[in-house]
Amino acid sequence: MITSMQNEKVKQWVKLHKRKGRKQSGMFLVEGFHLVEEAYQSNWEINEIIVEDGLDHPDWCDRFSIVSVSRKVLQHVTQTETPQGIAAVVNVRQLDEITGNSVLLIDAIQDPGNLGTIIRTADAAGFDTVMLGDGTVDVFNEKVIRATQGSLFHLPILRADLVERIPKLQTEGFTIWASALTDAVSMKEIEVREQNALIVGNEGTGVREEIIKLADQSIKIPIYGQAESLNVSVAAGILMYHIKK
Known part of the structure; x- marks a missing residue:
């Protein structure tokens, strides 16, 4: 001992x-x-x-x-x-390639609790792969692991340069949605395709502009009260379930 x-x-x-x-x-x-x-x-x-x-x-x-x-x-x-x-x-598992038709792309989320919750929700919503972009907290941080409640072990999770990977996903037939407020349509108006990828971004600044420009469309969640915005993990959950409905 x-x-x-x-x-x-x-x-x-x-x-x-x-x-x-x-x-x-x-x-x-x-x-x-x-x-x-x-x-x-x-x-x-x-x-x-x-x-x-x-x-x-x-x-x-x-x-x-x-x-x-x-x-x-x-x-x-x-x-x-x-x-x-x-x-x-x-x-650690090192992965390079995505699997499935529903991919979540994460741009620079820094709070471990948010990242863990998002991964757990992606697992529950039936997403197939999570891709972590630059500036995102390490998925093997103990606070992230705890917040995933085990979903870390259920989903393929990989790190990638989103600027490079988004065009590749598009050539493979994926429609790319970026969660944003500017020049965005309501999530209720989108036509969900067979292969979809959703981008969610940093808690304070959202998805970077250079990445938004690569997306096929920016989408937003209708807000009926006076709140200006939603926590990124809540927003990601709403959008993922809407895409997978």
Whole structure:
């Protein structure tokens, strides 16, 4: 059992809280029974499982390398005051190509909670792929992972230069919708096609102008009250469900 914060394994696990550490190792950390099990059931490659000493763990965990640690070490590793007693180190999946006919493009969303919620909603709405553009928070950030509630493991998620990928999607037959307010038509007026891609943008500035110009059409959600706009995760959810109806 590991009891020291100075243990080399512990130091390596803690580095996974930083984007640099995840990039260098090709691994990320998930905490809690639900997320660890989602990673396993979705056939993601689990490098090792970290279990609090004395805690009962599911039988399937025995298929992997299990490291027993003290509660204080687990708190330190997970940076959680009340960890559930289990965590896993999971290998990152590197994807390059999209799958399916419904693609969500994300331009520079920076709040981890927003990104995680959007991925969870894309999963629920039946979207096939999520593409993260430049300036978007790392999808393997622990706050993003927690907000996805496991949907991270269900959907193909890849990073790409949206300026380069949008024209390629159009040549493949996709209609590209950009969520925007200027020169936009109501979502109720659009004709949904067989292959569709939706772009949502930064919390403060929205989708970048150079990307909006690449889209086939800008669309907006009707606002009936006095609010000027909607939170990006809420707006993304409304638009995705409208496109998939």
